Amino acid sequence: MTLSTEKPLGHGAMLARLEDTAAAVAEQRAHRLAHAMLLAGPAGVGKYRSALWWSGRLKCSQRDTCAGETCRDCRQIAAGSHPDVTVLAPAAEGDALYIENVRDLIRLMSLRPIRPGPRIAIVRDAEALTPQAQSAMLKLLEEPPGFAVLILVSGNAAALLPTIRSRCQLLRFGLLEAEDVRRILEAHGQEPVLAARLARASGGRAGRAVALTPEGLADRDVILAAYEDIHAGRKSAIDELVLDLAARRKEGRPGLEALLEWQMRKVEASFVGSSTSEGIDAREAEAGEDEDPADLLQEAVRIAWAMRALDRNGNPKLVLRELLLGVRDR
Ligand SMILES: [Zn+2]
Secondary structure (H helix, E strand, O other): OOOOOOOOOHHHHHHHHHHHHHHHHOOOOOOOOOOEEEEEEOOOOOOHHHHHHHHHHHHHHOOOOOOOOHHHHHHHHHHHHOOEEEEEEEOOOOEEEEEHHHHHHHHHHOOOOOOOOOOEEEEHHHHHHHHHHHHHHHHHHOOOOOEEEEEEEEHHHOOOOOOHHHHOOEEOOOOOOOHHHHHHHOOOOOHHHHHHHHHOOOOOHHHHHHHHHHHHHHHHHHHHHHHHHHOOOOOOOOOHHHHHHHHHHHOOOHHHHHHHHHHHHHHHHHHHHHHHHOOOOHHHHHHHHHOOOHHHHHHHHHHHHHHHHHHHHOHHHHHHHHHHHHHHOO
């Protein structure tokens, strides 16, 4: 998906509030913005897009008519070449952001903006800031120049120093509705039937839906079907599924994580019921129907525990076997 300053889909109320703030400042009904914001929430739900969009709202030279790519400001923000909008991000996924990066940023943020509106810095994956880098960042938060707006974006805000968090206005992003993910995919040219399926498999994360290919989706279905077979006692081939899940984990293919999402949708379906379950995959509704939500939830917790045990280097075969035996014996 290409980046722009277009308004992201979803998160309606929160984005509307931000828009009001930007309008109030532009129309001089208010003259002060929060100088630091923290956009926190799960990966793939549009936090960074929202940061770009909001930067556009603050800098766009044709506020009333620009659809996000009409004016030079918006185009440059999207391209990362706007003189007043700086994006700081790790060089590659998993890389850290260092104190030198923050010092450079602070120097830049002390310069008056060249065009109307604030000088903006967006820090992407802010949890990648090393502790030293975070301490340096505190300086900017404690004595920000009047024209500076700092936007921290983080999928793991708990990794930020409490002193950083407390100086930022917190905007908490939740998961997207499947319907919003579907609209996002269609807006990016995905064919409608596949868009609907990918949206349901996305767990509320448009970013993940985009990464899912039809092959990935089919691969996910294989593991869900095997799990349901064991669940329903139609199949006792636990060892086979243990090996499959262990291999999937090694290869980064959908495995336990997909099972957990599936299970949570069953929990949802057990509450809502299939007759009113608009937007819930019929199969999930069927699988969750007539089951006790508490039982379903307990099973979800067991899957989550298994994921945690594996993250802590538990023996994959033992952990997975124990999980699946529990499923069968319910
Ligand atoms: Zn614009």
